[in-house]
Amino acid sequence: DQQVKQNSPSLSxxxxxxxxxxxxxxxxxxxxxxxxxxxxxxxxxxxxxxxSIKDKNEDGRFTVFLNKSAKHLSLHIVPSQPGDSAVYxxxxxxxxxxxxxxxxxxxxxxxxxx
Amino acid sequence: xxxxxxxxxxxVTEKGKDVELRCDxxxxxxxxxxxxxxxxxxxxxxxxxxxxxxxxxxxLPSDRFSAERTGGSVSTLTIQRTQQEDxxxxxxxxxxxxxxxxxxGPGTRLLVL
Numbered sequence: 464d465q466q467v468k469q470n471s472p473s474l475s476x477x478x479x480x481x482x483x484x485x486x487x488x489x490x491x492x493x494x495x496x497x498x499x500x501x502x503x504x505x506x507x508x509x510x511x512x513x514x515s516i517k518d519k520n521e522d523g524r525f526t527v528f529l530n531k532s533a534k535h536l537s538l539h540i541v542p543s544q545p546g547d548s549a550v551y552x553x554x555x556x557x558x559x560x561x562x563x564x565x566x567x568x569x570x571x572x573x574x575x576x577x
Numbered sequence: 578x579x580x581x582x583x584x585x586x587x588x589v590t591e592k593g594k595d596v597e598l599r600c601d602x603x604x605x606x607x608x609x610x611x612x613x614x615x616x617x618x619x620x621x622x623x624x625x626x627x628x629x630x631x632x633x634x635x636x637l638p639s640d641r642f643s644a645e646r647t648g649g650s651v652s653t654l655t656i657q658r659t660q661q662e663d664x665x666x667x668x669x670x671x672x673x674x675x676x677x678x679x680x681x682g683p684g685t686r687l688l689v690l
Binding site: 467499507554558565566 | 581583608610612618619620621622625633636668670672675676677678679680681682683684686
């Protein structure tokens with residue numbers, strides 16, 4: 464039962480363009496969502512998060528959008544840079560019912576070409 | 578140290594042996610989590626500590642897996658009688674109490690031959 468899904472295993476964009484990474488979830492109890500970036504042989508690094516009471520959160524080049532009715536969130540990176548090339552994981556938690564344990568998607572490999 | 582640390586960074590063991598993986602959380606973080614990532618998979622929750630107690634052990638895959646935490650700080654994940662399917666990257670994360678954002682260590686890469 465995959466409660467968090469990232470349907471695109473890979474994405475390739477040109478430097479300077481927008482990268483859009485997508486994530487869908489099925490558990491309506493999820494109330495907090497996070498994006499992590501992971502380089503090879505390193506642990507995931509926290510990027511940005513959003514609470515279910517919001518529909519947008521912005522931090523520099525990174526913006527996360529949440530559409531609760533569609534159970535969909537997306538991460539926008541503008542402008543994309545070669546150093547952004549990494550695996551991006553979407554994660555969700557349902558604090559009220561499951562505590563703070565995170566449920567992760569399978570990840571999307573982003574490649575930003577110079 | 579500033580971040581979560583884990584040791585060893587790599588571990589190769591023979592099937593049937595026991596292994597111990599260690600996690601040092603960020604100072605002041607009372608919540609500690611263990612996850613694992615098998616080849617080609619996403620991260621899978623194993624166990625959660627709040628202080629020294631583990632209110633959620635539901636992700637441990639079998640009774641060969643156990644974890645403890647002492648002094649509200651260091652945690653050890655033990656895998657007894659390792660099997661080849663235990664091969665994975667084992668990741669530890671920590672956070673402030675009841676905080677949603679977890680910070681991850683670099684992981685321990687376990688290979689069971």
